[in-house]
Amino acid sequence: MSAGVLGVEGLEVGRGAFRLRASFAAPLEGITVVFGPSGAGKSMLLSAVAGLAKLSAGRVEMGGRMLEDAGAKVRVAAHARDIGMVFQDARLFPHLTVRGNLAFALKRRPADRDGPAIGEIVERLEIADVLERPVRNLSGGEKSRVALARSLIAAPKLLLLDEPFAALDGKRRRSFLAMLRAESAARGLPMMVVTHQIEDAAHLADYIIAVRDGDVVAQGHAAEVMSRPTFTELLDARDQGARIDAGAVAGSAEPGMRGVWVKADSVLLASEEPRGLSARNVWVGRVGTVDREADGSALVTLETNVGYISSRITPEAVAELKLEVGRAAWAVVKTHAL
Amino acid sequence: MLSADEWRILGTSLGVAGRAVVFSLPVAIAFAWALSRPRLPGKSLIDAVAHLPLVLPPVLVGFLLLMAFGRRGPVGSWLYDTFGVQLAFSAEGAALATAVMSFPLMVRAIRLSFEAAEPGLFEAAAMLRAGPWDRFVSMVLPLAGPGVAAGAVTAFAAGLGEFGAVITFASNVPGKTQTLPLAIYAALQVPGGEALALRLAAISMTAAIVGLAAAEALQRWSRARLEG
Numbered sequence: 001m002s003a004g005v006l007g008v009e010g011l012e013v014g015r016g017a018f019r020l021r022a023s024f025a026a027p028l029e030g031i032t033v034v035f036g037p038s039g040a041g042k043s044m045l046l047s048a049v050a051g052l053a054k055l056s057a058g059r060v061e062m063g064g065r066m067l068e069d070a071g072a073k074v075r076v077a078a079h080a081r082d083i084g085m086v087f088q089d090a091r092l093f094p095h096l097t098v099r100g101n102l103a104f105a106l107k108r109r110p111a112d113r114d115g116p117a118i119g120e121i122v123e124r125l126e127i128a129d130v131l132e133r134p135v136r137n138l139s140g141g142e143k144s145r146v147a148l149a150r151s152l153i154a155a156p157k158l159l160l161l162d163e164p165f166a167a168l169d170g171k172r173r174r175s176f177l178a179m180l181r182a183e184s185a186a187r188g189l190p191m192m193v194v195t196h197q198i199e200d201a202a203h204l205a206d207y208i209i210a211v212r213d214g215d216v217v218a219q220g221h222a223a224e225v226m227s228r229p230t231f232t233e234l235l236d237a238r239d240q241g242a243r244i245d246a247g248a249v250a251g252s253a254e255p256g257m258r259g260v261w262v263k264a265d266s267v268l269l270a271s272e273e274p275r276g277l278s279a280r281n282v283w284v285g286r287v288g289t290v291d292r293e294a295d296g297s298a299l300v301t302l303e304t305n306v307g308y309i310s311s312r313i314t315p316e317a318v319a320e321l322k323l324e325v326g327r328a329a330w331a332v333v334k335t336h337a338l
Numbered sequence: 339m340l341s342a343d344e345w346r347i348l349g350t351s352l353g354v355a356g357r358a359v360v361f362s363l364p365v366a367i368a369f370a371w372a373l374s375r376p377r378l379p380g381k382s383l384i385d386a387v388a389h390l391p392l393v394l395p396p397v398l399v400g401f402l403l404l405m406a407f408g409r410r411g412p413v414g415s416w417l418y419d420t421f422g423v424q425l426a427f428s429a430e431g432a433a434l435a436t437a438v439m440s441f442p443l444m445v446r447a448i449r450l451s452f453e454a455a456e457p458g459l460f461e462a463a464a465m466l467r468a469g470p471w472d473r474f475v476s477m478v479l480p481l482a483g484p485g486v487a488a489g490a491v492t493a494f495a496a497g498l499g500e501f502g503a504v505i506t507f508a509s510n511v512p513g514k515t516q517t518l519p520l521a522i523y524a525a526l527q528v529p530g531g532e533a534l535a536l537r538l539a540a541i542s543m544t545a546a547i548v549g550l551a552a553a554e555a556l557q558r559w560s561r562a563r564l565e566g
Contacts, residue, residue: 052461078464079472091462095480104476108467154466 004028004063006049006158006192011058012070013048020044020214028063028158028190030206031181031258033222035195036234040211042194043088046160049192050085051078062158084156086164090143092135098146099131105154115155116187125149125179140167144176152183159184161193165200174254177203181256198239202226202261203246203254210234222259227308237295240264241310248306249338250280260338264299267311268332271321281333283309287325290318302331309333340541348541350429351517354504355497357433359490362441366493367486370448371478392442400435400506407434407507425507432508432515436500440493447492447553451485451560452478484560488553495549499542518542 004027011022020041026032034042047053049060055070062083067076092101102118109115122128125145130138138146144164151159165176177200184191195201201208205222210231218230225231226243235241241263249260274282285304293299298318301310309331323329340348369388372378391399407414407425417423425431455478463473479486501519508515510524522538525531 050465052464077469078461079467079469082467083465085462085465087458087462089458091456091458093459093463093477095483104463104468105466108472150466 005061006032006063006190007059007061008049009059009061011045011048011060012056013044013053014056015044015053018044018214020048020211022048022209022211022216023058024209024216024219026192026207026209026219029188030190031184031204032190032192032207032209033195033201033205034192034209034211035198035201035205036211038196040196041214042196042211043162045209045211046085046162046192046194049158050083050160051076051081052085082157083160084151084154084158085160086144086147086151086162088162088164088166090147090164092138092143092146092150094135096135097131098127098133098135098138101135101146101150102153105150109153109155113155116152118153121149121152124183141172141176144168145179148176148179148183152187152189155187155189157190159189159191161191163194163196173200174203178254178256180204181258185256198235198241198261202243202259203257205258223307226259226261237293238263238265240299240312241267242301242308244306244309250335262309262333262338264310264312266333267309269300269302269311269313269317269321269323270330270332271323271327272330274330274332277332278334279332280335281338283331284328285309285331287323287327287329290323290325300329302329304331344537344541346513347516347518347521347538348545350513350515351498351542351545354429354432354436354515354517355494355500357430358436358440358497358500359444359494361433362437362444362493363486363490366441366444366448366489369445370452370489371474373445373449374452388445389442391439396439396500396502397506399438400503403431403435403438403503403507407431427509427511427515429508429514432504432517435503435507436497439500439503440496443496444489444493447489447557448482448486451482451488454485454561455481482560484556488556488560491549491553491556495546495553498545498549518545 006026006028008022008024013020022045034045036042044053048055055068057070059069060067066074067081068074093104096104106118122131125148127142127145127149130142147164165173168176180191183189193204208222208225209216210218212234218225218228222243223245232240241261243259244262246257246259283304283306285302288301288303291299297312298315299310299312300323301308311331369384372384373381404426405411409415409418409424409426414425425434460473460477463477468476499519504515504517505520510516510520518538518541522535525535525538
């Protein structure tokens with residue numbers, strides 16, 4: 001295992017009857033998303049890497065440093081792993097103010113570690129107004145941002161995030177994700193983010209680890225993995241779709257956004273080049289596959305120069321547009337659907 | 339309002355109960371912490387030892403202390419030979435007897451506040467590089483602080499009224515070991531001492547009620563804090 005990689009080999013960890021097994025090598029740069037349905041074992045995987053859950057077998061290495069080797073009975077305690085974690089429920093310390101929580105992290109940061117000052121982080125994450133407040137008086141969004149600020153101040157070598165944005169809705173959620181991308185880039189801080197939302201995964205992931213029923217079913221660079229059948233099998237029918245690089249999308253891409261997930265339900269198909277449309281995203285391609293879905297609809301996949309795009313339409317439309325494999329077709333997506 | 343004698347008796351009581359709390363607090367914190375761990379070998383034995391004074395007759399506790407800490411007892415003779423300290427029949431002895439008797443109350447209150455603290459908070463502290471001892475000092479104790487204080491105050495209030503173990507181990511020496519209940523007992527042995535006994539009883543009850551009210555207030559504060 002080379003430096004610059006979080007290496008997990010033959011990991012096994014369990015709680016009750018549930019067992020998680022994982023082997024992967026994730027780059028220690030950018031954002032790695034751990035994706036999967038609820039109950040797949042994503043949080044447990046993070047706990048095992050963090051050292052909060054003990055391995056029953058396997059090894060965890062980070063940047064060439066052995067953190068745990070169940071066979072050799074080597075185990076670095078959670079507090080000594082140089083890994084930070086932002087929990088889903090924030091876990092702010094109730095006996096301290098917001099400032100007290102941030103100072104807790106600063107006080108324990110190694111003296112020779114380069115890390116952000118409290119003032120700087122508070123400014124960037126927009127929590128200056130709540131600095132002197134007790135943590136119980138914060139809103140959900142403020143709690144998530146304070147928890148993120150606290151972990152950033154600690155300046156770990158890897159930051160794990162267990163869906164800390166799960167409770168946030170629409171706009172606040174997108175702005176939190178934008179903050180994650182900005183902080184990861186600004187500090188060169190590798191992050192490992194758990195989510196079960198396909199849109200979040202597309203927005204954040206450079207690298208992706210897909211988990212189902214306690215097993216890693218796919219891993220690799222997001223652009224490549226997210227189009228594999230083993231990955232799309234994890235998705236509900238409503239979430240079926242394709243990932244497109246953020247750079248290829250007009251209008252809605254935010255700073256640092258890696259990709260967007262184009263749901264098959266929001267893609268229109270045309271058999272001729274459409275004209276006079278309000279839609280900003282029109283891609284031409286060739287029909288790759290036409291599959292009949294369980295619900296009677298047809299899933300048509302187009303190979304375009306921005307990658308695969310799939311569209312769910314009726315079998316009647318397939319016949320009417322004569323969408324046979326190999327022929328040219330245009331995919332149309334509204335900006336607001338991205 | 340109070341006579342010189344009454345002030346002296348109250349002073350002895352406060353002194354004995356106060357010292358008893360100081361002696362037992364660190365031990366009670368250690369016991370409470372051990373008992374609040376979900377997986378601890380020998381937990382039921384530790385639990386039984388901590389609760390023993392609650393079920394033993396106080397006179398028996400005093401007698402056992404006398405056997406161990408008396409001048410000829412194994413610990414008492416060592417203390418006397420090494421430090422020249424004699425516990426039996428002294429104010430410190432009265433405090434020791436009181437400490438043993440109020441120990442279960444203190445452990446119980448402290449343990450409850452340790453158990454009420456959310457374990458996830460300690461995981462969060464660990465992920466900010468706080469080691470086990472750091473977490474105990476900077477998280478466990480501050481979070482449980484009001485609960486620890488409530489335990490101490492309850493033990494103090496109970497200590498003011500300890501009788502059997504104190505009179506057996508430390509005897510009834512005015513100005514040294516004669517606490518409120520012992521003075522009431524002594525007053526009742528004297529013909530016409532009922533008036534004095536009644537006044538002492540009133541003082542004793544006032545002190546106990548103030549103590550209980552303080553403990554209750556601390557418990558409420560503790561819960562509010564932990565529920566954050």
